[in-house]
Amino acid sequence: MGFLCGAPPAFAIVGESASDAGLEAQSVMVLKRARGGSGFCTGVVLSERVVLTAAHCVAGPNDTRLHWRGDDSQPKLVDVAAVALHPEFLARAPKTRERSVDLALVRAASPLPFRRASLSSRDALTLGERVRIGGFGVTQEGAGRTGGTFRAADLTIRAPLSHLLGWADSGDGRKRGACTGDSGGGMFDAAGEVIGVVAWTTGPNGRGCGGVTQSILVAPQRGWIERVTRGWE
The missing domain is CATH 2.40.10.10 (Trypsin-like serine proteases)
Structure with missing residues (x-):
């Protein structure tokens, strides 16, 4: 587990991802x-x-x-x-x-x-809520040369619920989420508003990336x- 900005750069969204011109803008x-x-x-x-x-x-x-x-x-x-x-x-x-x-x-x-970007005024999330994260980086861990492209991924809010933090994962057991280089990127709700700022991640086995993505709620x-x-x- 760890911070998502480091030296040398960098990893980014792990697992299935897509471009999103609206969020990239x-x-x-x-x-x-x-x-x-x-x-x-x-x-x-x-x-x-x-x-x-x-x-x-x-x-x-x-x-x-x-x-x-x-x-x-x-x-x-x-x-x-x-x-x-x-x-x-x-x-x-x-x-x-x-x-x-x-x-x-x-x-x-x-x-x-x-x-x-529009900031959300919501100070709490809902279990099972779908969110989208976006950031710059590589397509898989260790492939640093593919960094610099904006990619987005859809995640699902999971427990625990908090008025400070939001946790999300793939919702289907697949490896998908933020990694090094995605810190500071937005976590967007269905309305396209920023509900959180990505800050931390861990892999499915407690190490690496693509397991749980944590954000700081902005409201x-x-x-x-x-x-x-x-x-x-």
Whole structure:
């Protein structure tokens, strides 16, 4: 089990997946440079300059970048002007099992040509509810050269239910879910709203990826999101 952004990059959705132009139009790659290596994650675009992602996916503004391929298929890279970590984020939480809100907001130094994602106001999920996750990365564990393509996968909400976290798996016993590189990507409900931000995964046997995907629910954190974004206006 583990974080979904690492060095070197990267894995992504494991198992059956598909393209989704609608979700891709709301998503961007988040690049992080860190001591000992670099990695990438996914982010959800909230406005022309603000991206929501996982806190473990970012460093300081000088070591974080936003990346995508334009309509001309050429790579685009945008500097970051500011980064805000959720005040309840604890980097040590995966080891200590402490409560942590693994969210961050990134302010781009220049406008982003993306569609704005809509955040859900729901603070709870329903068992058996179908959701869709989306992120950048490879088609299978270890195939790093296929990274950089946006893929989506349909999952089912499972127990336990929480007002902080959402857990989902394939619902049919198949290996399908997020992996390294998908952190910070959205978990979308049937209405197309972002109900969570992907933060963690584990494989079917408790190791690797493609078993259970965990997200941080966004509705309980909307107050923080709105305060930070207002301060950046």
